[in-house]
Amino acid sequence: MATSVTLTKERSGGASWPGLSRTFAIIKRVLRQLIKDRRFLALSIAAPLIIMYLLKVFFDSLGNFGPGRYIVPAGALIIHFLTYILCSIVLVRERKAQTLQRMLVNGYRRGEIILGYLAAYTILATIQTLIVLFELAWVFNLNYDLGKQLSIYLVVWLLAVISISLGIFLSNFSENEGQMLPTIPLVILPSVFLSGFLINVDKLPVWVQGLSWLTPLYYANTVLQGLIKAGGELGQEWPSLVGLLVYGVIVLILATFTLKEQE
Amino acid sequence: MSENSGPAILVENIKRKYGHIEALRGVNLQVEKGTIFGLLGSNGAGKSTLIKILVGSTRPNEGQVEVLGLNPFKDSRKLRELLGYMPQTPALYDDLSARENIRFFGQSHRLPDLTEQVEKVLEFTNLPGRAGDAVSGFSGGMKQRVSLACALVHRPQALFLDEPTAGVDPLLKENFWEHFRQLAAQGVTLFISTHLMDEALLCDKLAIMQDGAVLACDTPQNIMLRGNTTVKIWRGNRLERQTISEYPTQLPGLLQSYGLDPSITRLELDQDNLETIMLRLINAKPGANPEQAMAKVS
Numbered sequence: 001m002a003t004s005v006t007l008t009k010e011r012s013g014g015a016s017w018p019g020l021s022r023t024f025a026i027i028k029r030v031l032r033q034l035i036k037d038r039r040f041l042a043l044s045i046a047a048p049l050i051i052m053y054l055l056k057v058f059f060d061s062l063g064n065f066g067p068g069r070y071i072v073p074a075g076a077l078i079i080h081f082l083t084y085i086l087c088s089i090v091l092v093r094e095r096k097a098q099t100l101q102r103m104l105v106n107g108y109r110r111g112e113i114i115l116g117y118l119a120a121y122t123i124l125a126t127i128q129t130l131i132v133l134f135e136l137a138w139v140f141n142l143n144y145d146l147g148k149q150l151s152i153y154l155v156v157w158l159l160a161v162i163s164i165s166l167g168i169f170l171s172n173f174s175e176n177e178g179q180m181l182p183t184i185p186l187v188i189l190p191s192v193f194l195s196g197f198l199i200n201v202d203k204l205p206v207w208v209q210g211l212s213w214l215t216p217l218y219y220a221n222t223v224l225q226g227l228i229k230a231g232g233e234l235g236q237e238w239p240s241l242v243g244l245l246v247y248g249v250i251v252l253i254l255a256t257f258t259l260k261e262q263e
Numbered sequence: 264m265s266e267n268s269g270p271a272i273l274v275e276n277i278k279r280k281y282g283h284i285e286a287l288r289g290v291n292l293q294v295e296k297g298t299i300f301g302l303l304g305s306n307g308a309g310k311s312t313l314i315k316i317l318v319g320s321t322r323p324n325e326g327q328v329e330v331l332g333l334n335p336f337k338d339s340r341k342l343r344e345l346l347g348y349m350p351q352t353p354a355l356y357d358d359l360s361a362r363e364n365i366r367f368f369g370q371s372h373r374l375p376d377l378t379e380q381v382e383k384v385l386e387f388t389n390l391p392g393r394a395g396d397a398v399s400g401f402s403g404g405m406k407q408r409v410s411l412a413c414a415l416v417h418r419p420q421a422l423f424l425d426e427p428t429a430g431v432d433p434l435l436k437e438n439f440w441e442h443f444r445q446l447a448a449q450g451v452t453l454f455i456s457t458h459l460m461d462e463a464l465l466c467d468k469l470a471i472m473q474d475g476a477v478l479a480c481d482t483p484q485n486i487m488l489r490g491n492t493t494v495k496i497w498r499g500n501r502l503e504r505q506t507i508s509e510y511p512t513q514l515p516g517l518l519q520s521y522g523l524d525p526s527i528t529r530l531e532l533d534q535d536n537l538e539t540i541m542l543r544l545i546n547a548k549p550g551a552n553p554e555q556a557m558a559k560v561s
Contacts, residue, residue: 025370029356029363036358036397098354102413105318107343107371262336263321 022108026116034124044086044124048078048132056139072228073197073221075136076156079129080163080217081188087121088167092180095171110259114252118164125160129153144228151227151234155241159220162248166216169255191217196225216251219244269332271296271421271452272317277326279312279475286312287323288475294454294468299447301466301483302456303541309475310456311351314425317454318348331421331452344372347419351426353406357399361390361409364398369416377416384412387442404435411442421452428462440465460537471541478544483537489544490535496521497529510534 034041055074094100103113133153136142144152166187174180192198194208195217201209212218222240226232234241272294279287287309294300302310315321316328319335319342328335333342355364365381374380385394388408393401398409407427414422424443428436440462443453447467455466463469463483470480479486492510494517496503507513510532521527535543 022371025367029359029367032363033356033358098350098352099356101320102348102350102354102368103371105320105343105346105348106368107340261339262319263315 023112023116023119026103026108026113027120030117030120031123034120041124044082044128045131048082048128049135051078052132052135053139059140068228069225070197071136071140071142072152072156072224073195073217075132076159076220076224077191077195077197077217079125079132079156079160080191080220082128083121083125083160083163084167084187085184086124086167087117087164088171088174088180088183089177091117091168091171092174092177095174096176104261110256110261114165114168114256114259117168118161118252121164122161125164126157129157129160132156148227148232152224154234155220155223155227155244158244158248159216162216162244162251165248165251165255169251169258172255172258172260187215191215194218195221197221213243216244216247219247269329270294271298271331272300272454273327273329274313274317275327277313277316277323277328279309279316279321279323285475287316289326290472290475290477292470292477292480294452296452297447297450298467299443299453299455299465301463301469302454302472303458303460303463303469303537304456304472305458307474308458308472310458310472311425312475313472314348314423314454314456318346318423319343320348344417345420347414347417347422349407349410349414349422349424349427351429353398353403353410355398355406355409355413358397360395360397361385361401361405361412362394364409365412365416368413372417374417380416380418384415387415388412389438404431407431407439408435411439415446419451421454422446424453424455426456426458428457428459436462460541463537471544473541473545473548476548478541478548486540487534487537490537490540492535493533495529495531495533496527498524498526499528 052075055071055078059071091100094103100113104110130153133149133156137144137149170183170187171180174183190211194201194204194212195215196212197217201212201218204212219240223234223237223244226237226240227234270293272292274290274292277287277290278285290309290313292300302313304310312321316323317330317335319339322336330342331345333345335342356367359367362381362385365384366377369377369381382391385391388411390405390408390412393405398406401409407430411424411427414424428439431439443455447453455462457463464487466483468481469483469486471478471486479489488509488511491506491508492514494505494507494510494514496505505517507517514532
């Protein structure tokens, strides 16, 4: 039988910064879910490691082909791909389970939800980026100095954070996983062909070059290509670095405003 | 409690379309504070849409809504502190425990005593023994209890429950209704949608909905009076049937017409149930298809 408990009483004052505390509540909740879903967590870490190892096998099989130009950008592509997919699918799942709607009705605000997810998945992306770059350096014997390594890490990490934002933004247009799936090749394949990863963007038809600007890998790849050259520095391709940052801010704003509070 | 002295919920001429489908066709309702208001209707009647409009999750195409004197869209931030919502599906995080789920939804409100309040609602919904277990291992009824606790944790003044006892066993259903009565006694307004006839009769006031329109809105007792009563009178083996529409006033007259006839050996009153009354109301609607109505209700 139900216990008689008084649940209604006058509300007293609370924290002065509820928005920040609510964002932290979302971060904690998402991280707790990630930790409890061990299979998801293990796959999120293992998948890039396996893919990078297969890439090594592939490059080795090409014989005398010098993969120098492709190795680090390939790592960036894998990170871009995985972070985009993982975050977008999880958010679509929230929408389908109606927990997203429940969060909004409960008073969580759009900006808090986006920031909460972004921060929580950034922690996962930070680990993924570290592991992938360590593996790359190890299997491909990359001998970059510490400054260059840190610069590469910063650019790939930034790309990962922006990919999460992109995942959140595009997931706002999907009601279920089925609707989300077609966006995956739409985002990832142009990243491969148009970002300058395989061929330089200036070799593409002029009208297609404009499309390159729509993929964050274009900016990241340009900065990375400059970095991995002998004597390359982070500031060398600063317009692309700024482009990457601006791209991230725009996507984040779009993600916040396209998250519908009401039907 | 709210300073607003008017009704807890006011719905005026609400209309909502999804494409070419009219989910709500001009609904009007008024719900008094501290009462249990039931919304009875078959699947697709528009109950969930109306609840989503009241909690500010779906915008109506036309009409006005007020909850606790506030507009769910213009005053959404203020109102969300005051209302609790339990969706039709449990809408919980399966990987998390019952306690973690309740705490998370409670954290969206400024509760200085959140930890204490989480324990209170766990106790209220009889969950303390399983509070630390992951929700994924819970039965449907237990998930509904956790979902109710999530809706209650911030001490809402108005509670919107969308089919809260769907798929719940009779014992747990009784338990839920005990909770609802306790909350109403504490001054909480409960707005409950259901398609279960027995449950509808437990409400203080009831609106019967069909195809996006309210067919009747009254106390369950008054709605029951809309039904016919068949009086069966036996004279030995001979059965006579008399149908009256309002038995409390018409029955004395009917019995008086028989006088104290000593040949009457048996007398039975056969009242229409809520389902029959609902079907009659649906069929009385212009353009109603009786067979379709039967299929929707059954």
